[in-house]
Amino acid sequence: MVVRSVLLLGDPRLRERSLPVPPDAIGSPELNQLIDDLRDTMAAREGAGLAAPQIGVLWRVVIFGITHNRRYPEAPPIPETILINPEWTPLDEEQESGWEGCLSVPGRRAQIPRARRLHYQALTPDGQRIQRTVEGFHARVVQHEGDHLNGVLFPDRLPPADSAAPQEDAETGVSG
DSSP, X not given: OOOOOOOOTTOGXXXXXXBOOOGGGTTOHHHHHHHHHHHHHHHHTTOSEEXXXXXXXXXXXEEEEESOOTTXXXXXXXXXXXXXXXXXXXXXXXXXXXXXXXXXXXXXXXXXXXXXXXXXXXXXXXXXXXXXXXXXXXXXXXXXXXXXXXXXXXGGGSOTTOOOEESBOTTTOOBO
């Protein structure tokens, strides 16, 4: 088990756009080790998802999944999913706000508007193409983790008059 350090807000590497994983890296020991490290780090930090740039690897790889998470107690289960070179498209203009936190922005949570429904496609670790249409929390997680691949952090999505709340949210009582 390898738990990697998570880069924190202010580290310039979090603002870089990640590179696509090259075709010859699919299924490689290097990519498999990265995925194992992402999985172990996400579990150790009780995250709902983690993107490779958060551990200093500028490849377009994310992992997410949740059965029960104290940070998101009302969230429905999402099976563990690994996306390589993901692409996503909102299915309509409808957005909804929801609480988000981030392992790279500890102690802060905020209501972030996101597309309610989207379609995503990506490669799996063994090179198979997957496509899914999702909504709600699942769609939120895909967009949040996908933002990391483009150098975007959740506070960047705040409406101008808002600011991130302290870790213990007064409305929900949820710790971030």
